[in-house]
Amino acid sequence: MERVLFIIIVIISGCFFPLSIYAQTSFSLGGFETNPSAPLEMTSDKLTISQSDGSARFEGNVVVGQGNIRIAAELVIVRYSEAGEIDQLSARGGVTVVTNKESAEADTAEYSLKNRTLVMNGNVMLSQGQILMSSESLQINLNTGAAIVQGQVRTILSTGSN
Numbered sequence: 001m002e003r004v005l006f007i008i009i010v011i012i013s014g015c016f017f018p019l020s021i022y023a024q025t026s027f028s029l030g031g032f033e034t035n036p037s038a039p040l041e042m043t044s045d046k047l048t049i050s051q052s053d054g055s056a057r058f059e060g061n062v063v064v065g066q067g068n069i070r071i072a073a074e075l076v077i078v079r080y081s082e083a084g085e086i087d088q089l090s091a092r093g094g095v096t097v098v099t100n101k102e103s104a105e106a107d108t109a110e111y112s113l114k115n116r117t118l119v120m121n122g123n124v125m126l127s128q129g130q131i132l133m134s135s136e137s138l139q140i141n142l143n144t145g146a147a148i149v150q151g152q153v154r155t156i157l158s159t160g161s162n
Contacts, residue, residue: 044061058075069097069098071096072098090109095108102128104125106138124136133156
């Protein structure tokens with residue numbers, strides 16, 4: 001009897017005093033597919049080009065578009081490959097990524113055109129249809145749409161009657 005009472009107390013305690021647990025889930029984000037050959041369009045309040053490291057720094061109200069994907073942030077740093085092609089975008093400050101089907105927000109984002117990946121970190125909020133999800137990290141393979149969401153994953157599934 002004491003053992004059953006102990007188990008019930010542990011279960012109830014777990015419901016009312018959740019522990020900080022690391023969580024991870026995987027699913028598909030097909031709306032984040034991009035066309036790698038589509039032109040990259042960028043707008044900002046200020047552009048600074050560095051000859052020393054071959055980067056471009058877009059600051060203030062930055063909007064990046066490629067195909068059906070849009071990235072908005074306060075700062076985006078563009079890094080180039082040895083061949084002079086755009087290799088990676090690093091976004092900081094109120095990052096929002098939007099497609100026709102999904103949207104996500106985070107503190108930072110790394111968009112690798114070479115590896116076709118999008119990694120968002122810090123206070124991630126993802127919306128896909130009637131699914132809302134928050135976490136610390138979101139990694140998307142843009143070739144397959146496969147995604148990994150990690151760190152304090154919280155999911156809200158709307159039942160349609162709300």
